[in-house]
Amino acid sequence: MSSERRIRASRENGALSNGPKTPEGKLRSSQNNFRHGILAQTIVLGDEDGDAFNELLGSLEDELDPRTPNEAALVETMAVTRWRLMRIWALETEGLRLEIEKHDPALHGPPARAALAFRSLRDDSRSLDTLHRYETRCDRQYARVLRLLWKAQSSNLPYEPSPKNEHPAPPELGKQ
Numbered sequence: 001m002s003s004e005r006r007i008r009a010s011r012e013n014g015a016l017s018n019g020p021k022t023p024e025g026k027l028r029s030s031q032n033n034f035r036h037g038i039l040a041q042t043i044v045l046g047d048e049d050g051d052a053f054n055e056l057l058g059s060l061e062d063e064l065d066p067r068t069p070n071e072a073a074l075v076e077t078m079a080v081t082r083w084r085l086m087r088i089w090a091l092e093t094e095g096l097r098l099e100i101e102k103h104d105p106a107l108h109g110p111p112a113r114a115a116l117a118f119r120s121l122r123d124d125s126r127s128l129d130t131l132h133r134y135e136t137r138c139d140r141q142y143a144r145v146l147r148l149l150w151k152a153q154s155s156n157l158p159y160e161p162s163p164k165n166e167h168p169a170p171p172e173l174g175k176q
Contacts, residue, residue, distance in 0.1 A: 043080050045087075053083055064149060067156060074149040078142055085138040092131050095121055 040050040040057075057079040066072040099117035108116065121128045 043083060056082060071149060071152050074145050077145045081138050081142045085135060088131050088135045095127055
């Protein structure tokens with residue numbers, strides 16, 4: 001439950017800014033979302049969906065609510081890492097599909113074709129090992145950046161020193 005002091009401080013802080021007032025400030029503010037397009041152009045491959053990347057970034061920003069440029073950069077790193085992880089999964093799926101198609105369905109049933117494809121990718125090209133290594137790297141990076149973001153956000157909590165102790169002292173024993 002919030003104290004009256006905290007509620008009053010929140011109201012006062014909320015009244016301080018209601019957005020940009022000048023035409024220059026409004027123009028600058030209108031461009032805030034433009035960085036997503038720039039980031040998508042550098043991260044998203046030509047045949048990938050840039051709008052899907054922007055939606056991923058936007059949903060992470062909505063959920064994690066970055067408040068500083070450093071926090072925003074961490075959220076962008078998370079979006080890029082997640083995008084790469086999804087790309088790795090797509091590459092693995094497509095690689096297996098292409099390899100499965102090389103085996104005659106008249107000679108081998110679906111499980112055998114998948115097993116042959118898996119063995120071929122594992123033994124001949126080592127692509128599955130490489131994809132697994134990249135997947136592990138992306139997964140660890142995502143978790144590390146998320147921990148850094150949580151740490152940054154917890155250190156940005158407002159510090160409100162109390163001029164007096166809001167908790168009464170316990171009664172002294174033996175005195176009446």
